[in-house]
Amino acid sequence: MGILHYAYLVISVVLLAVTVQRLRGRSGPAPAATSLTSPIAAGALAGGLPGAHYACLAGLRARGLIDAVGLTGAPEPAGLTALEKAVLAACRRMDTAATVYDPEVMRQYDVVRDNLVRQGLLSGPAERDAARTRALTLFGWGFGGAAFILVPETPFWMFAVALVCVVAGFFALRVPEQTPGGRAVLNDLRRSNRHLHPASAPSWTVYGYSGAAMSAALFGAAAIWAADHEFADELGLPSAKAAGYNSGMYSGGGCGGSSGSACGSGSSSCSGGSGSSCGGGGGGGCGGGGG
Amino acid sequence: MWRRWRVTERLALGGLGLGWRPPIAGFVAGLPGLGFTEVIAESLPAVLDGPLADLRDRGVPIVPHGVRLSLGGAEEVGARRVEHLARCAEWLRAPLVSEHIAFVRGGGMEAGHLLPVPRSREALAVLVRNVRRTQAALPVPLALEPIAALFGWPEDELTEAEFLTELLERTGVYLLLDVANVYANAVNAGQDPLGALTSLPLDRIAYVHVAGGAEHDGIYHDTHAAPVPSAVLELLDAVRGAPVLLERDGHYPPADELRAELDAVADAAGLARITGDTR
Structure with missing residues (x-):
């Protein structure tokens, strides 16, 4: 057991510490005051572009402005967000479901997303690249260390340390879009809006367009299926299960199907x-x- | 009137409530002055969590309302169903539970409806037997609700008031009075709703149901899916001061309309408004 082995151990520990610390501190917990009231921002946080788009569709549908094929002809009310306006404008040119691919819709989504990055709720591209670089470094370091198994008299613990680096580096490669602070805010939102979970078949009439939009933002396509089956079917939305919005929410499933x-x-x-x-x-x- | 107050005070129930239904759970929870609420016992999940548990923990009285005990059925009331109702009462820390004077199954067939019990001596004896069995297994008092029925049985021997009074006297249960049911029965039978209401043993009221309905082919249906008609609201004056619960089970209106309806019920029943609107 030589000094090289100990050097490898020390460097491994440092690399692991840096990776884990950056993972935790990449965005750190969001400031306590951070809370989202905008369903579209909540949708972007929960589900990216599809999430924000679902929130738009639900809100616009609850206002009676759109159906599956486009605009209903109802007058456009004041107070729509830029993304909602972009979706409405796109509805003039294409089917409602396709508006998610409209360049202006995507551009307005980027504005929403950038705001979330500035708030520390989503990680930006530079942060994600840096995190991936760190993860790759750790992964490569571990892989290199594992090669020492070919060298006679290499202690077993060194191989174990190398393995830890490989595994940690591999998992760190998958950089989540939501920061820890973003996940905390999202969990808070889902908790405080449990009544909007699709399992409750929340009444969009009672909760209004903002409730409809928040329901779709937090719980995805399943919320639209639950509240407006015909609309969801015509849009060809993914089923609740496929949408992957089923976990970790209110599970009062027995309540009144x-x-x-x-x-x-x-x-x-x-x-x-x-x-x-x-x-x-x-x-x-x-x-x-x-x- | 004084006896009624004594009853409701003992049951720790008061004010105006709105039936807890999942689609409007957030609305119910957001009512600043909510006096109490009621949840369909058979719909309660195995583990109580979420918005309903929040309400309970806030100290809002929640009454489990059974719809499937079939107390008026000729068969013995199901022990497991009664146990479930008892568990609901414990989970919810309920001041009482309620059920219907009805049967919903017979001979292994589920009717899917609340069906009226013949008002005969024999049927009354069966009902009393089932009610006593249920009471024995419940940790809290029981209130029973006479239903709205579109027909009566030829073997009826007693009036509804006589039948109800005797049932309440023999079992000690409380009365869950649904003024919309009283209205529906009276109107469909060509009787005076107020006269029918005042003939009932009002001194045993635990709380009152009120709901909307609609007329179809000359028959009034207590649908719970429409605004409360003014004629039904007017009946609340006869039970002024008693706890009242608005039942709404579908075709939910916008929140403002639902709040206005609650205010109208509060005003008609002489209760404080629960919507935060003090006008």
Whole structure:
């Protein structure tokens, strides 16, 4: 066991420390005051361009401005964001679902994204490149160290250290877009907006366009499927499962699958529904009573 | 009136509430003066978390409202269903639980509806037996709600008031009075809704339901999916001061309309507004 072995160990520890420290401190926790109220920014944070686009579509749909093929002809209200305006403008030229590829929509998304980077909620390209460089360095260092196994009398611990560097470097290569602060803000948003989770089939009528947009921002295409199945189907949105928005949110799944629907016009009331006291039976004619 | 107050004070229930439904859970939670709420017991998840748990932890009384016990059924009330209702009461730290005077199954068939119980002596005895069994397993008092029915049974021997009064006296349960059901039954039978209401044992009221409905082919349906008609609101004057819960189960209106409806109910029932609008 020579000095080279110890030198390798020390350098490995330093490289590991730097990589981990940079990973944690790349953006650091967001300032406590950081909170997002804009559904579009929340969508960009949660799901990038598709997330921001879902938020736009849900908000514009809830305002009655768009359908799956484009504009409905309803007058454009004041107070739309630049991205929403870009989506509306794109709807004049293409199907609603395709507006995500419109250059102006992408440009406006970049503005939203840049703001999030400035707030420390998303990592910028330079940061990501630097992080990847550090990860590659660690990975290469580990790989090189592992080659020492070919050298007689190399202690086993050195091989183990090299392996740790390889594995850590490999995982550090995948640089998440969200910073730790961004993830914290997003978790807070999802917690405080649990009522907008698709499992609850939130009423867009009650929560209005901002609630609809926030629901889609935080929970993706699944939110649009839950609130406006026909619209989601016509848009060809990915299913809730495929959208990957199912984890880590309100799981009160037993709560009233049928509750979004009205009691129905035929029956006074029924017992079959799980989410309402007047139930899910709906069909009249049996003379059922009302709860 | 004084007896009614005594009942509601003992049950720690008061003010105006709105039925908790997942699609409007955030709206319900955001009502600054929410007196209490009610959740469909059969829809409660195995583990209570999320917005409903938040409400409970805020100290808002939550009443589990059963819809599938089938207390009026000829078969013995299901022990597991009663246990679930009891668990709901414990999870929610509920001051009471409520169910319907109805049956929903028979001979292994699920009706999918709340069906009216024949108002006969025999049916009353069966109902009393099932209610007592349920009470024995519940950690809190039980309130029962007479339903709206589109038909009656030929073997009816008692009026609704007589049937209800005897049921309440023999079991000690409280009354969950749905003024919209009273209105629907009376209107569909060509009777005076207020007369029908005042004939009931109002001194046993735990709380009151109110809901909207719609007329279809000459029959009024208690749909819970429309605004409360003024004629139903007017009935609240007869139970002024009692805790009232607005039921809304679909076709939800914009938040402002729902708030206005809650204010109208509060005003009609002589209760404080819960929307933060003090006008």
